[in-house]
Amino acid sequence: MKKGKIITIGNFDGLHVGHRKILLTAIKKAKIENRETVAITFWPHPQTFFGKKLKLIQPLNERISLIKKVGISEVDVLPFKEIVDFSPEEFLLFLTKRHKIKAIIVGEEFRFGKNRKGDIRYLKSFGKNLNIYVKGVKVINFMNEKVSSSLIRKYLQEGNLQRARIMLGGFYSIKGKVIRGDRRGKIIKFPTANIKYPEDFLLPDGVYITKTCINNKYYNALTHVGPNLTFGGKEKKIETHIINFTGNIYEYPIEIFFIDYIREIKRFPDKQKLYEAISSDLNYSLSLLQL
Numbered sequence: 001m002k003k004g005k006i007i008t009i010g011n012f013d014g015l016h017v018g019h020r021k022i023l024l025t026a027i028k029k030a031k032i033e034n035r036e037t038v039a040i041t042f043w044p045h046p047q048t049f050f051g052k053k054l055k056l057i058q059p060l061n062e063r064i065s066l067i068k069k070v071g072i073s074e075v076d077v078l079p080f081k082e083i084v085d086f087s088p089e090e091f092l093l094f095l096t097k098r099h100k101i102k103a104i105i106v107g108e109e110f111r112f113g114k115n116r117k118g119d120i121r122y123l124k125s126f127g128k129n130l131n132i133y134v135k136g137v138k139v140i141n142f143m144n145e146k147v148s149s150s151l152i153r154k155y156l157q158e159g160n161l162q163r164a165r166i167m168l169g170g171f172y173s174i175k176g177k178v179i180r181g182d183r184r185g186k187i188i189k190f191p192t193a194n195i196k197y198p199e200d201f202l203l204p205d206g207v208y209i210t211k212t213c214i215n216n217k218y219y220n221a222l223t224h225v226g227p228n229l230t231f232g233g234k235e236k237k238i239e240t241h242i243i244n245f246t247g248n249i250y251e252y253p254i255e256i257f258f259i260d261y262i263r264e265i266k267r268f269p270d271k272q273k274l275y276e277a278i279s280s281d282l283n284y285s286l287s288l289l290q291l
Contacts, residue, residue, distance in 0.1 A: 004102030006030040007095070008072075009040040009110065013149040014057035015066045017169040018107065018140045025137050026105040027071045036073040038099055042080040049080050055200040057149060057156070057168075062175070088118030092126050101132055108136035142166060156202035159261045171211070171257040174198055174238070178249050181239060182231070188275045190282075192224070192239040193249060195256070201225075205236070207262045209285040212242050213255040219245050220289050222282055223256060229267035230274050243282070260288065 008026045012019050023039065030037045041063070047054045058066070064075045076099070083091060091113050095101065104127060112118040120136040127134035140147045147167045155164040156172055165171055176195030193212070205226030212221040220243040227233040240256055262281055268274040 002033060002035050002102075004100050005036050005038050006033070006103045006105065007038045007040055007099060007101055008105045009095075009112070010107065011045055011149065012039065012041050012063055012067060013045065014152050014168055015063060015070070016147055016149065016152055016167050018147045020070060020169060021140060022105060022107055022137045023067065023070045023072055025135065026103075029103055029105065029133075029135075030073075033102070035102060037071070038074045038076055039067050039072045040076050040078060040095065041067075042083075043077050044080055046080055046084075049084065055153065055157075055202050057152060057172070057200075057202065059200070085114055088113030088122050089126070091118070092123070096130065096132075103133035103135070105135050105137060108138055110136065153202060157204065159204045159206060161203075161208075161258055161260055171259060172202070173255050173257040174201060175253060175255045176238075178252050178254060180250060181237070182228070188271050188278070190241045190275070190278050192241050193254060194237060194239050195254065197236045197238055201238075203258060205265050207265065207281055209259040209262060209288060210240060211257040211259060212240055213257070214242075214245075214249060214252060218257075219243060220286065221256070222262075222278070222285050223258070224265065226265045229265055230271075241278070241282070243286070 006026045006029050008022055010019065010022065026037050043060055045054060045056060060077070064077070067075050083094065086094060104123060106120065106123070108120055110120055110123070120134070124134045145151060152164050152167050155167070161172065174195070176198070178193045179196060181192060181194035203225060208223045208225065210221045210223040212219050221240050222243065223238065223240040225238055226236055228237065238256070262284060266277070268277060
């Protein structure tokens, strides 16, 4: 590899199609020039650092994993508290000391430095003085909206999985280890795999068509999100009925991919009515999954 790295900078939460475009632009240039790539990101998320209550689309470790899967050589996570007061110039000088930089690839609307004073024009001027190539990648638009992590969060919180999926470039998912639940699923003939309700979970309560990944195999599933109202539950839970699956998977890591929203959660008068509702949900979900 030649000396001098191709770097890109951003929060990359959700790693949506816009992020991927930036990363792939950096990777393409790195391959042409036989250089390594580095993605610079931050922890905690700057908005969280400044006190905004923000649910992230994915945890930091998953974000790092996905960035590397795209093909980036290295992910450098900067402690945001250590750079928060850097001016644009101080931040760029900090990066040039930390990495030998040959090129910087960012989104065209990238802002940086204290009070977000730095922009792509400033970055290009800085790069010109140090012989660093700078490229601003155009924002991706979908239905007259700029693809962004904040917009994806909005759609997920509204339960609009289809728009979120197009912008993410894939289905929203969560990971967790299977834990023991109340075991009521077996009583009504729909056993479930339960995982802990994540702090940053973005979707509203409801019943969803899902796919569940176990040991790299994908199974059709039906997932209930929220308290079990029929049995007087108040605690929010995530309970997944994995269709045509048998086996003990307690403590197994699984990943649930949310395909579509079916309905809101309800309190049913008895177990029989609950059974009938789940049967109806199941038939509906299978009809869609088989399309």
